[in-house]
Amino acid sequence: MNTVTRLGGFALGLAAVFGAAYGIGQVAGPAAPVAESRHDGGAAHEADPAGHGEAVDRFPGGLLVSDQGYTLEPVAAPAGEFAFRIGGPDGQPVTRYDVAHDKQMHLIVARRDLSGFRHVHPDLAPDGTWRVATPLAGPGQWRAFADFTPTGGEPLTLGVDVTVPGALTERPLPSPTTSTTVDGYTVTLTGAPQPGRTSPLTLTVSRDGQPVTNLEPYLGAYGHLVALRRGDLAYLHVHPDGVPGDGRTPPGPAVTFLAEVPSAGTYRLYLDFRHGGAVRTAEFTVVAGTPTTGTPPTGGEPTPSGPAPTGGTDHGTPGHGHN
Numbered sequence: 387m388n389t390v391t392r393l394g395g396f397a398l399g400l401a402a403v404f405g406a407a408y409g410i411g412q413v414a415g416p417a418a419p420v421a422e423s424r425h426d427g428g429a430a431h432e433a434d435p436a437g438h439g440e441a442v443d444r445f446p447g448g449l450l451v452s453d454q455g456y457t458l459e460p461v462a463a464p465a466g467e468f469a470f471r472i473g474g475p476d477g478q479p480v481t482r483y484d485v486a487h488d489k490q491m492h493l494i495v496a497r498r499d500l501s502g503f504r505h506v507h508p509d510l511a512p513d514g515t516w517r518v519a520t521p522l523a524g525p526g527q528w529r530a531f532a533d534f535t536p537t538g539g540e541p542l543t544l545g546v547d548v549t550v551p552g553a554l555t556e557r558p559l560p561s562p563t564t565s566t567t568v569d570g571y572t573v574t575l576t577g578a579p580q581p582g583r584t585s586p587l588t589l590t591v592s593r594d595g596q597p598v599t600n601l602e603p604y605l606g607a608y609g610h611l612v613a614l615r616r617g618d619l620a621y622l623h624v625h626p627d628g629v630p631g632d633g634r635t636p637p638g639p640a641v642t643f644l645a646e647v648p649s650a651g652t653y654r655l656y657l658d659f660r661h662g663g664a665v666r667t668a669e670f671t672v673v674a675g676t677p678t679t680g681t682p683p684t685g686g687e688p689t690p691s692g693p694a695p696t697g698g699t700d701h702g703t704p705g706h707g708h709n
């Protein structure tokens with residue numbers, strides 16, 4: 387049995403049911419019961435009948451369009467706008483949300499090839515509709531993630547597929563790297579995520595060879611890190627280790643996060659940071675779960691299909707088949 391394949395098939399099934407044709411006025415309908423998962427995380431166990439799932443209580447975020455009675459529902463929007471609602475357990479759109487990371491709603495989008503990442507903050511209308519200038523930069527198969535906490539509920543990340551019609555050029559995933567540049571900033575990555583355990587990831591920002599020591603708070607931290615898993619775009623919101631004003635966290639050049647990835651595999655990391663009044667995103671490809679005795683996977687060549695090219699790792703790692 388291969389949990390990755392099973393998860394992937396489930397995600398594709400959702401895509402077929404809930405995929406929305408963005409830009410031509412056709413939107414996904416409300417979720418069918420198939421997408422409901424039980425509050426106790428039973429869905430994760432159902433996906434792993436061989437009993438390897440003891441290390442995971444539930445799915446990673448973003449794989450479900452509907453969870454715990456809440457459903458991500460794209461709605462028709464004028465050109466240039468993206469709009470959606472969160473349907474609540476009572477069938478009505480949710481209108482009350484808790485603030486988390488400075489916002490009531492975080493909307494993250496990325497193409498299925500992991501390009502085009504954007505993190506935006508829509509505006510809530512009184513009827514429960516969220517609207518934002520479209521974050522979808524061009525044609526392709528997109529995944530939209532709504533990261534929110536309904537008042538009285540638990541934090542949730544729901545995901546839905548959105549299609550932007552047009553000619554698409556698939557972008558190969560960049561090779562794993564520990565340094566990248568964005569708008570004249572160089573960001574280096576120290577540390578590697580390990581499946582099933584919390585690992586520190588430190589991102590260090592410099593500009594023109596000088597460390598940046600006056601990063602500006604963004605969403606209550608000196609950086610905001612999202613990771614997406616290649617193959618199914620499982621969504622991980624990675625928490626910073628320390629926040630501005632806590633007396634121990636400097637405003638750069640290094641920002642440390644505590645990451646726990648749900649499986650071995652290839653992930654794309656997206657670090658949002660603010661400096662000089664502007665938010666930039668530094669991106670990295672990383673491989674988690676390097677075999678302890680083997681050679682690290684190298685290169686960035688995507689496998690044509692199926693799970694990421696990783697070797698055997700710890701027993702009990704979710705999302706990983708035994709050969």
Ligand SMILES: [Cu+2]
Nearest residue numbers: 489491492493
């Ligand atoms: Cu946000």
